[in-house]
Amino acid sequence: MNPVRRTTAAAATAVVLATAGSLLTATAPAAAAPTACASPVFTREFFPNTSFSGTPRRTDCDSAIDQNWKAGAPTRLMPKDNFGVRWTLTRDFGSGGPFTFQAGAQDGIRVHLDGVRKIDLWRDVSSTRKKTVNITVPRGKHTIRVDFVNWTGNADVSFAYKPRTSPGVDKVKPLVPKGSSVGYQGVTGRARATWARNTEVDLAGYRVYRRLEGTSFGTVPVGITTSTSYTDGSLPLTGDTYLYEIRAYDKAGNESTGTPDQSVTTADRIPPARPGGLTAGSRYEGMRLGWRTDPTAASYRVYRATGTSGAFTRIAQVDKGTYTDTTAAEGTTYAYAVTALDEWGNESVRSAQVSAQRGDYTAPPAVTGLKVTPTTYGFALKWDANPAPDTKTYVVHWGEPVGEEGGEQVCYGSAVEYLAAGTTSYDYTTLPDGDRVCFFIDVLDTAGNSSLRQTGTAEAVIATELDTTPAAPTPQGSPSRATVYGVEGAEGVESVPGVEDDTAR
Structure with missing residues (x-):
């Protein structure tokens, strides 16, 4: 209730002093500027008559109708008798429902809903009379107007409206909350739902429901609040999608239909299974x-x-x-x-x-310092000892050079001998007949790594055999076989290379 206060200078009678020699004159009372009162506050207007005609002497806002002016005037601008006061309120009743209107006055009071009279106590009386009526307010916006007049004597007035919240009386569900949305904070793992406030007078609060995608909403809400937001800190951090809906409920226990589902996908704090089979x-x-x-x-x-x-x-x-x-x-x-x-x-x-x-896959370095010297029995080979500590085997390769002399030549050869580590020479025996041949040496370590296999190259040496072929050809008809007889007393015979031993029978 807002009691009437002293009028401001703007509303009081203005006194104007004319120029020197003129008379003082007084203007008529000024009407207050229209006042905009936010719902559900009443707009209150004061009339200096009981017919509510003309321009109100004063307009202000009143949060509750409950005044007692006794035998005095309600304001300095008003008379103490034969005046009227009107309260007007337009508000959204949401889903509506059953209400009680309670009025009391000395003298007359009338209460209207959307222009329809619901209470009528319009008579000059000597004591306060009261009346209560039960009505059903439809959903949506409606206007309440309360008219009060005082003809003579004491003046008091009261009016209140309130919903009937008994479960046996109120069967009207609240409207579905509007403007719902849900946001998710991956860092905190929390979801925050927001929505617009319902306009039901008997609203008790909101219930927030949550379900895992692919399942149904349960009967127990995840949260209850009277606010228009709710933060859910109980979400499982599994990377799954959850759906939310908001339902309003009133003081009679009626619950609205749920809002459209709003989804969030949670952060995943569940680690994968431990890898196996390593x-x-x-x-x-x-x-x-x-x-x-x-x-x-x-x-x-x-x-x-x-x-x-x-x-x-x-x-x-x-x-x-x-x-x-x-x-x-x-x-x-x-x-x-x-x-x-x-x-x-x-x-x-x-x-x-x-x-x-980790195994040994590094081959010894390539053999260096290979020298090949022609001899009467073939070739004498020498090379540097390999520095690898795990050197195991040298492999001697003999072959034939391919390519023109004086140009780039390639030695194609095959292994002819395997020598143990520590050996740095080898005698290759053959029948020297002046051929051009080549040699190269591969080296293996204890793990079997081959320098030649890993690098594909080796240091090759080309050499020319001595030519020990007789200068004169063998005469025509010369015997092709020689017979060797043992000499009595001799300790043995020595075979000559190139001569086949064919003992006569």
């Missing part, structure tokens, strides 16, 4: 790892430790179930473990670790 094996290109993949994993992290008890360090992240560690040092033992990551970056527990040693 294996590790040494290959020429590096340590080859493999493990079983998981359809929920987006990528995998590879961890390595030196030895079997060292600290693990992440060395790679891949999107498949294999990885080759090309940085593993030969001859070193490593322990490996992998983890799985999903699209949200959640990392699983490390797999069971496996250990393996």
Whole structure:
């Protein structure tokens, strides 16, 4: 209730002083400027008559109709008898429903709803009379108008309207809340729903319902509030989609239909399963790892430790179930473990670790210093000792050069001898007849690595055999066989190269 206060200077009688020598004159009372009162506050107008005619002497806002002016005037601008006061209110009643209108006055009061009279106590009386009526207000916006007049004597007036909230009386559901939306904060994992406020007079609050996509809403809300927003901090962080709807409920327990579903997809804080089946094996290109993949994993992290008890360090992240560690040092033992990551970056527990040693895949350096000297029995070969500590075998290759002399030539040869480490010379025996031949030497280590196989090249030497062929040809008819007889007392015979031993029978 807003009691009437003293009038302002703008509303009081204005006194104007004329120029010197003129008379003082007084103007008529000025009407107050129209006042805009926000619903559900009443607009109150004061009339100096009981017919509510003419321009109101004063207009203001009144939050409740409950005044007692006794025998006095309601304002300095008004008479103490034969005046009228009108209250007007237009508001949205939402879904409407059953209401009680209560009025009391000395003298007369009339209450209208949308211009239809609901209470009529219009008579000059000597005491306050009261009346209560039950009415049903339809949904939507409606106007209440209260007219009060005082003819003579004391003046008091009261009016109130309120919903009937008994479950047996009120069967009207609230309207569906409008403007609903739901936002999601991935960092906090919280969803925040907002909506516009309902206009029902008997509104009690709102219920927020949540369901997993593909399921139905339950009967128990996830939250209850009297506000127009709700923050849900109980969402499972599983990367799933959830749907929300808001329902208004009144003091009689009636619940509205739900708002259109609003969806959010939660952040995923659930890591994938621990990878299994991890294996590790040494290959020429590096340590080859493999493990079983998981359809929920987006990528995998590879961890390595030196030895079997060292600290693990992440060395790679891949999107498949294999990885080759090309940085593993030969001859070193490593322990490996992998983890799985999903699209949200959640990392699983490390797999069971496996250990393996990186094999030796580095061939010894190529043989250097090869020298080939023709001899009467073939060739004498010498070379530098290979510096590799794991040198195991030298392989001597003999072949024929291809290409023109004086130009680039290639030695095509095959292995003719395998020699142990520590050997740096070899005698190649053949029947010297002046041919041009070539030699090169490959070297193998204890792991079987070959310098020639890895590099495809070797240091080759081209040499020309001595020519020990007789200058004169063998005469026509010369015997092709020689018979050797043992000499009595001799300790043995020595076979001559190139001479077949054919003992006479």
